[in-house]
Amino acid sequence: MQTTELDPKLAETLAAAREPGLTLIIGNKNYSSWSMRPWVAMKAFNIPFTEVRVLLDQPDTSNNIAKYSASGRVPVLLAGELAIWDSLAICEYLAEQFPDKPMWPRDVAARALARSVCAEMHSSFGSLRSTMSMNIKGSYPGKGRTPATQADIGRISEMWEECLSRFGHNEFLFGEFSIADAFFAPVVCRFKTYGVVLPPALAAYCERVRSHPAVDAWIAGALAETETAPLHDAEMPKD
Numbered sequence: 001m002q003t004t005e006l007d008p009k010l011a012e013t014l015a016a017a018r019e020p021g022l023t024l025i026i027g028n029k030n031y032s033s034w035s036m037r038p039w040v041a042m043k044a045f046n047i048p049f050t051e052v053r054v055l056l057d058q059p060d061t062s063n064n065i066a067k068y069s070a071s072g073r074v075p076v077l078l079a080g081e082l083a084i085w086d087s088l089a090i091c092e093y094l095a096e097q098f099p100d101k102p103m104w105p106r107d108v109a110a111r112a113l114a115r116s117v118c119a120e121m122h123s124s125f126g127s128l129r130s131t132m133s134m135n136i137k138g139s140y141p142g143k144g145r146t147p148a149t150q151a152d153i154g155r156i157s158e159m160w161e162e163c164l165s166r167f168g169h170n171e172f173l174f175g176e177f178s179i180a181d182a183f184f185a186p187v188v189c190r191f192k193t194y195g196v197v198l199p200p201a202l203a204a205y206c207e208r209v210r211s212h213p214a215v216d217a218w219i220a221g222a223l224a225e226t227e228t229a230p231l232h233d234a235e236m237p238k239d
Contacts, residue, residue, distance in 0.1 A: 021048065021049070022048070023052060023077070023078040024050070024051055024052070024090075025075055025076040026039055027054060028222075028229050029218055029222035030134075030222040031135060031232045032074060032075075032134070033186035033190075034075060034186075035075040035087075036185060037091065037183050037185065037186065038087050038091055038182070040182040040215055040218055041091050041094065041179050041182040043214035044177050044212065044214040047101070055229070056074075056229040057228075057229040057232060077094075079093070087183070088122050091103065095179065102178070103179050107174075110166075113163060114163075114180040117163060118179060118180055121183050121184060121187070122183070124152075125152040127146060127148035127149040127152050128153065128156075128190065130235075131146055131149045132194045133190075133232060133235045134186055136193065140193060140237045141194065143194055144194050153191075153196060156184070157198065157199070157202055160173065160205060163180070164202075164205060168205075172208065181212070182214075185215050185218075192206070192210070
């Protein structure tokens with residue numbers, strides 16, 4: 001069998017996958033916004049799991065991810081013989097498996113809105129993703145501001161304002177921290193990296209998200225990383 005630099009981690013992952021429990025395959029914490037979403041959700045709701053990182057933008061990245069998912073992307077959740085890919089699919093699976101944990105709002109109307117804003121986050125905002133790539137360590141105030149990106153920021157602000165005013169009670173989007181907040185946590189990180197100025201109520205929401213223990217733990221992990229992702233770094237704004 002061909003060995004790679006990731007062999008110890010991969011061996012650990014395969015062993016964990018054969019045992020009862022959950023294993024979450026993620027990318028670099030500094031860059032991987034999609035990995036952040038289910039990781040934060042699982043930490044926030046005290047769902048135990050084994051974390052395994054596959055470093056992005058390396059010669060063996062695609063092959064290593066392909067061991068777990070034909071999609072070729074992270075994150076992937078291993079649950080026994082199951083492999084669940086895509087952040088939203090993973091969170092929905094977890095909500096089904098742990099019905100005692102209020103990962104979605106209990107209220108029907110709030111839950112419907114939470115699913116709607118997560119789906120829109122999942123499928124939209126391509127300009128924000130391309131011009132304000134996630135880089136938690138980075139600081140690029142004022143960069144990445146295209147008209148399309150400004151429109152994305154405006155739409156996200158509208159959604160946050162609606163959720164907070166209807167259900168947030170000046171806390172998280174639906175009162176208690178939920179999958180919806182986990183889904184927007186990478187956006188909160190982007191807004192900090194690129195110095196996006198928001199109305200006071202939304203800026204305060206961003207601060208609450210960053211201060212949540214699960215989000216704070218992810219950010220700390222990103223800051224501690226020494227590895228880089230060259231292709232991701234190449235997308236960062238230049239002076």
